[in-house]
Amino acid sequence: MEQNLISVIMPVYKTEESHLRKAIESVINQSYRELEIVLVDDGSPDQCGAICDTYAETDDRVRVIHKKNGGVSSARNCGLEAVTGDYIFFVDSDDNVEKYLEKALTSMICSPTAMEKLEVIIEDDGSTDGTLSIAKKYEKLYPDVYRAIHKENGGYGSTINNSIVLAQGKYFKQLDGDDWFDTENIEQFLNWLSAVDADFVVTPYYNCFEGGKTELVDNCKALKSIEGNISLVNSCGNIAMHELTIKTELLRDNHISITERCFYTDNEYTFLPLMFAKTVIKFEKPLYCYRLGREGQSVSIEGVKKHYRDAFSVAEKMYKAYEDNKEITGEIDAIVQKKLCYITDTVYTYCIVVSPNREMKIKLKEFDEHLKRDYTDIYRMTNTIKKVKLLRLSGFLTYAYLREEVLKKWK
Numbered sequence: 001m002e003q004n005l006i007s008v009i010m011p012v013y014k015t016e017e018s019h020l021r022k023a024i025e026s027v028i029n030q031s032y033r034e035l036e037i038v039l040v041d042d043g044s045p046d047q048c049g050a051i052c053d054t055y056a057e058t059d060d061r062v063r064v065i066h067k068k069n070g071g072v073s074s075a076r077n078c079g080l081e082a083v084t085g086d087y088i089f090f091v092d093s094d095d096n097v098e099k100y101l102e103k104a105l106t107s108m109i110c111s112p113t114a115m116e117k118l119e120v121i122i123e124d125d126g127s128t129d130g131t132l133s134i135a136k137k138y139e140k141l142y143p144d145v146y147r148a149i150h151k152e153n154g155g156y157g158s159t160i161n162n163s164i165v166l167a168q169g170k171y172f173k174q175l176d177g178d179d180w181f182d183t184e185n186i187e188q189f190l191n192w193l194s195a196v197d198a199d200f201v202v203t204p205y206y207n208c209f210e211g212g213k214t215e216l217v218d219n220c221k222a223l224k225s226i227e228g229n230i231s232l233v234n235s236c237g238n239i240a241m242h243e244l245t246i247k248t249e250l251l252r253d254n255h256i257s258i259t260e261r262c263f264y265t266d267n268e269y270t271f272l273p274l275m276f277a278k279t280v281i282k283f284e285k286p287l288y289c290y291r292l293g294r295e296g297q298s299v300s301i302e303g304v305k306k307h308y309r310d311a312f313s314v315a316e317k318m319y320k321a322y323e324d325n326k327e328i329t330g331e332i333d334a335i336v337q338k339k340l341c342y343i344t345d346t347v348y349t350y351c352i353v354v355s356p357n358r359e360m361k362i363k364l365k366e367f368d369e370h371l372k373r374d375y376t377d378i379y380r381m382t383n384t385i386k387k388v389k390l391l392r393l394s395g396f397l398t399y400a401y402l403r404e405e406v407l408k409k410w411k
Contacts, residue, residue, distance in 0.1 A: 004261070005034050007085030007306070011075030012052060013042040015093040020048060023093050024055055028062070030126070032153050037062045038079045043069030048093070087263070088306045100178035100291070101131060105138050105146070107180035107289075110187035117190045119169045120146045123162060126153030131177075157260035160269065164251050171201065173245040174269075178291050182206070185285045192283060193245070198227045199277035201245040202236070205288035216286060219243060223282035230277045234334035238342050241266040242288040246273050259317060263310040264346065271318050271339045274332065275325045301353055301410065308350040312367065315343045319375045326377065337381045344371075344382045348391070352403045353410065361399045368392065 008027050012020065027037055039056070041049035041064060049066055056062040067078055076090060108120060122135040135148035151162060160174060171193060175181065193201065204218035219237035233239065250256075254276045258265045318340060322329070329336050351364040368391070372379045383389050387406070390398050 004086040007083035009079035012093040040075040042075040114187040114190040123159040155261040157258040172248045198279040198281040200280040204286040205242040227281040231331040
């Protein structure tokens with residue numbers, strides 16, 4: 001079976017040699033071999049460019065672009081113009097798992113009483129850097145809490161799916177290796193959670209930007225710390241993955257699995273379990289700290305062009321799940337509609353952004369006809385999306401106009 005080509009873009013500027021070599025080698029030595037590695041020397045005045053060239057000379061998967069200094073965003077954009085892979089990942093030249101993973105794992109070290117209630121499964125997804133040794137260190141220090149799991153690389157979805165199978169705790173919460181928890185609040189959360197029995201637990205979270213600025217996000221402001229019927233989530237906005245803690249048995253009993261080697265699967269994770277939940281409660285203090293780049297940073301158009309097809313796949317999975325279970329979703333119609341409209345809007349927006357060509361317009365029109373034919377209820381509810389409604393009313397003649405409007409907002 002032919003494997004997808006994954007493009008890795010690494011902007012390079014004034015990075016200490018040992019860190020640069022470690023970052024490059026952590027990518028080169030991945031067990032997944034179908035890689036295109038683009039090192040963008042952003043006018044670095046030191047030896048970074050020459051160091052990059054040495055890797056290109058010994059590994060034909062590595063290419064080096066030398067350019068005038070323009071900052072990390074311009075370096076990433078330059079890399080995006082050069083790559084040809086099916087999927088794109090960005091890696092910083094001083095990136096290594098140790099830099100982030102230690103913070104993630106230590107953020108859960110709190111009082112012995114609270115940690116007795118905690119199980120941490122560290123999924124090492126076939127890494128070749130120091131991830132496993134760090135995981136083993138914490139497993140040795142706290143053998144009753146941390147479990148280090150080494151597996152072949154299968155991508156983000158596979159780590160979630162594998163952890164759901166292995167988890168022994170009553171509740172399941174995901175933490176990415178470059179994010180962390182608020183240590184004070186997680187101690188309170190663990191003690192509080194031991195007395196809770198709701199299917200869904202929601203918590204606010206922080207967006208954490210470069211430079212130290214944080215932004216509180218709370219999509220469920222109306223919810224309270226009193227367990228109630230799941231219908232209460234109808235008052236919420238588009239609940240994010242970082243806000244959710246879910247009963248493990250709900251995930252397992254309903255065979256919830258996330259699509260592997262695919263983008264946008266956070267939409268699946270926040271939607272699929274929702275249809276089977278009966279009760280919800282809120283812990284009102286922020287828990288998850290979500291690491292972001294510069295404030296205002298947006299999704300790259302070139303990046304969307306590379307994996308917009310994944311949005312179709314995720315949407316299709318969500319549509320089918322709704323059709324198979326819509327008889328049990330009556331109490332949560334409002335939030336279900338928000339979720340389905342959100343992923344549908346993503347599909348239409350990405351298609352419009354990707355290409356002005358007639359072929360893309362035809363592809364999107366065919367998708368819309370498929371929605372009308374096979375998912376009548378979803379077709380009707382998505383008519384509330386302005387751009388979708390306008391396309392339908394005009395017979396898709398407004399495609400070019402909408403593209404101009406979307407691109408204005410995108411910039």
